[in-house]
Amino acid sequence: MTSSTRGALNFSTAECEKIDPYIPPPGSSQDSRPHVTLTYATSLDSNLSIAPGVQTLLSGPESKSMTHYLRSRHDAILIGAGTAIADDPSLNCRIEGVGGYGGDGLDGQPRPVVLDPNGRWNLTDASKIIKLAREGRGRAPWVFAGHSFAVDKQRAIERVGGKVFLVTYTDPQASSGRLGWTQILSTLAKEGIKSVMVEGGGVVINDLLSSNNIQLVDSVIITIAPTWLGRDGVQVCPPERAENGQRVPVGRLKEVKWIPLGDDVVLCGRPNV
Numbered sequence: 675m676t677s678s679t680r681g682a683l684n685f686s687t688a689e690c691e692k693i694d695p696y697i698p699p700p701g702s703s704q705d706s707r708p709h710v711t712l713t714y715a716t717s718l719d720s721n722l723s724i725a726p727g728v729q730t731l732l733s734g735p736e737s738k739s740m741t742h743y744l745r746s747r748h749d750a751i752l753i754g755a756g757t758a759i760a761d762d763p764s765l766n767c768r769i770e771g772v773g774g775y776g777g778d779g780l781d782g783q784p785r786p787v788v789l790d791p792n793g794r795w796n797l798t799d800a801s802k803i804i805k806l807a808r809e810g811r812g813r814a815p816w817v818f819a820g821h822s823f824a825v826d827k828q829r830a831i832e833r834v835g836g837k838v839f840l841v842t843y844t845d846p847q848a849s850s851g852r853l854g855w856t857q858i859l860s861t862l863a864k865e866g867i868k869s870v871m872v873e874g875g876g877v878v879i880n881d882l883l884s885s886n887n888i889q890l891v892d893s894v895i896i897t898i899a900p901t902w903l904g905r906d907g908v909q910v911c912p913p914e915r916a917e918n919g920q921r922v923p924v925g926r927l928k929e930v931k932w933i934p935l936g937d938d939v940v941l942c943g944r945p946n947v
């Protein structure tokens with residue numbers, strides 16, 4: 675294993691202590707829905723990537739290490755199909771001492787959860803998530819899929835111990851091919867998930883930050899990298915809001931903390947709803 679796939683925790687105990695109030699304490703009790711931490715890396719012009727479908731490195735080594743610390747402290751990590759397709763991500767925790775990387779079993783490894791209601795994710799036995807699960811270096815993925823989800827993909831997931839949730843739309847947004855977040859989160863809670871970090875991408879984040887859903891977000895941890903990506907990027911910019919015909923701010927954070935990490939700054943807060 676190379677050092678780039680297995681790292682020490684690259685930020686200090688003092689920095690962990692600054693982040694800890696925004697993540698659920700270990701052993702927190704089961705609720706009707708998991709604790710939701712929305713976390714992503716963004717450019718100065720609020721882009722997640724330089725263009726749709728293109729993976730873009732934004733986090734420096736220190737803030738990437740912080741992300742792996744977050745992964746070790748959540749039961750699940752959730753992304754949309756667009757991210758799964760663009761990034762072929764690992765979605766495991768790759769720090770010393772965490773299960774599969776020197777720790778016991780899969781202790782500290784989050785469950786990858788992918789929203790793929792339209793069966794777009796080109797998943798095979800060679801996908802990183804499947805390989806890592808086979809090798810005991812990450813948990814097997816759970817996928818929220820539609821009834822036309824391909825049988826070979828379902829088998830690839832189940833062979834490594836993962837699960838497919840065949841879902842029907844119960845949300846007024848059904849025509850947009852989306853599931854309601856209450857339904858997604860209550861399904862995860864029923865499966866014993868107490869905390870989930872939502873990593874992206876653009877559709878998922880903008881949907882969660884919309885006024886319909888923001889009350890489901892418990893905390894926000896955003897890495898801001900000192901770079902601009904330009905107008906063709908995948909942007910975080912939730913839908914506008916109006917009250918009595920007037921434009922009002924979409925939202926604001928409270929209990930805000932800024933933590934410099936290497937060249938980046940990490941912004942922590944809670945939605946003020």
Ligand SMILES: NC(=O)C1=CN([C@@H]2O[C@H](COP(=O)(O)OP(=O)(O)OC[C@H]3O[C@@H](n4cnc5c(N)ncnc54)[C@H](O)[C@@H]3O)[C@@H](O)[C@H]2O)C=CC1
Pocket residue numbers: 713714715716721722723725726727728729730732753754755756757758760761789790791792794851852853854855873874875876877878879881908
């Ligand atoms: N900088 C960062 O931290 C991150 C960057 N990214 C980047 O973001 C880009 C991908 O973003 P997007 O194209 O916006 O795709 P996305 O990852 O948000 O996926 C969108 C798809 O997910 C599914 N989906 C989303 N919400 C759903 C819901 N409520 N119910 C059911 N299905 C739902 C749908 O199939 C939808 O088309 C990539 O370029 C990736 O590299 C992704 C994650 C983090």
Ligand SMILES: Nc1nc(O)c(N)c(N[C@@H]2O[C@H](COP(=O)(O)O)[C@@H](O)[C@H]2O)n1
Pocket residue numbers: 714715729730731732733737738741753757758761762763764765766873874897
């Ligand atoms: N924290 C962070 N910084 C960046 O610069 C990123 N591009 C991302 N992307 C997210 O991380 C996933 C990749 O994870 P693996 O390293 O493959 O485990 C990617 O899919 C995005 O969710 N994150």
